[in-house]
Amino acid sequence: MLLEVRDLHVEFHTREGVAKAVNGVNYSVDAGETLAVLGESGSGKSVTAQAVMGILDIPPGKISGGEILFQGQDLLKLKEDERRKIRGAKMAMVFQDALSSLNPVVSVGDQLGEMFQVHKGMSRKDSRAKAVELMDRVRIPAAKERVGQYPHQFSGGMRQRIMIAMALALEPELIIADEPTTALDVTVQAQVMDLLAELQRELNMGLILITHDLGVVADVADKIAVMYAGRIVEHAPVHEIYKAPAHPYTRGLLDSIPRLDQKGQELYAIKGLPPNLLAIPPGCAFNPRCPLARDRCRTEEPPLYDVTESPVPRASACHFWKECLHG
């Protein structure tokens, strides 16, 4: 297994109290595989990724438990300088907002080249040539002429390509893409997702795609982890989850999105709001919003039940998953 996150806990110490952002997350990605982590804002999907990358703000953040195994090695036990050698070279991240993630006063060529200078000790001239090569690879037209330009001179889609180029620079084994197309228009989103999928195939990378968009997930993912209030509530192969969700939250999400190919009547709306992480409801965190909730849900926190029906394992954190899956 390329990456395995085991029972990860992350909390943030704030003035109002301890916010439990990640509460026992388990997931894994293999080489060439795409895992989609789906969730709404505050579900802990980005925080988990930041912990994996080692870019969590500590303090106020704190990893209070768990293991992050990358190629069998626990990243949490490494020293910062060892971690640094892995970050960028073996695992890299594509961020959502390319404009604020790129340095506005450094040319894109220098920003891309820096990867090679720092990690590979290349000269400025060689690294520049590498930068042009990378820009070509992510299909930026006239790469040679544009290598000296600054981020503001590129369109949103082009900037996101530069982010991808930067993540790919050292041919990492794992890419974490945090909402890589959320800020883009649909036609550009299609270009960028296509590019990402193609490069992933070519380099046989593991990809963790963090998103809230059920459409994007259906297009590219192999398996899905649905997060709610810092926990994975459902984990399943992509085809099965869309056909028959095994958790009421997943079902609610799928029912609440309008479809391009259907003109529905009233949309199903999940009632209420996502929980406050300072005060997660006891029992199942989803119980106040759940149509299936009963007394047991308010007192007993559901474990991640094994609900496998095909060769690929599948899990749901609902006491009444059978009801959800079959009824």
Add this chain to the structure above:
Amino acid sequence: MAEAILEVRDLHKHYPLTQGILFKKQVGAVKAVDGVDFDLAAGETLGIVGESGCGKSTVAKMLVNLERPTSGSIRYKGDDITTLSPRALKAVRRNIQMVFQDPYTSLNPRMTVGDIIGEPYEIHPEVAPKGDRRRKVQDLLDVVGLNPEYINRYPHQFSGGQRQRIGIARGLALQPEIIVADEPVSALDVSVQAQVVNLLANLQTEFSLSYVFIAHDLSIVRHISDRVGVMYLGRIVEIGSDAQIYDHPTHPYTQALLSAVPVPDPEARAHRERIILTGDVPSPANIPSGCRFRTRCWKAQERCALEVPLLAVPAVFRLTDSPAKHDSACHFAEEKQVVPPENGENGEEHEETNGTNGGDTPKSL
């Protein structure tokens, strides 16, 4: 179609580009909106979709008179609101209200919810006499699904979805006939989006409102709209009923846009044909000659560079009864099914016959 309460004709908004500090001289113009026509019927929802920079928000601002058009007219029940006297305009404005995109920045953080929703009454006191306002505001909170006791709270005490409800309540305060909603749900989480979309739909029936619903999310626009207009670089390129646009698009841009939308169904992955457009949208300061989409269009020919296609029913469909008979600004318009139909089967057939030639041999020649 029912009687049109809003008629937009040949609407333009050009922002001048100037050079020089003391003696400013115009060197060009950003043509944000460059000839838009549409009608809005009483009680209907017109969706306007398009990518960022296509001018859809500028249209919205002109409809509520926050921007003055460079030329063109916007007729509300026959009166052109762009030329009305200030007094007459004030009366019209009461009837055309706006809901903004970002519920975080469009509410004043120093005002209570009651003051925010009640502020329109300061300008139009005839709607609610002073003593009656508090009760009216509480009614509005109730209508949009918020607890009326929240009237003294501040915006930061609410979540994104609740704030958008406050924005909607403010839009409803003056009992308008038309609501212009500019991306009203795009800042919200998926599960909350559905709540707000349903609220907007229910309010429409309850108060017989007409909506101009502007968004970039094609799925939501289909859900809520009766008719849909697709904008590209300051113009509407195709307009028709939701079924005409989504199931029988004839403009290549609409087809590309629809095919790019990810459908939440992994089974559709295999039999979907996607049109990936190359390049970016050209700058509105430097619009291509002829058809403005031709630089990214796979069907473009010489004629497209020379002749501006008009928004009208294309000649090929004029004598038919097909659902493809609707306005489309393309010289080589042809029908192409890009959204897989629900049952999936007849869609595959269609793609083979129509999709494989990719429109290289246009029917109209």
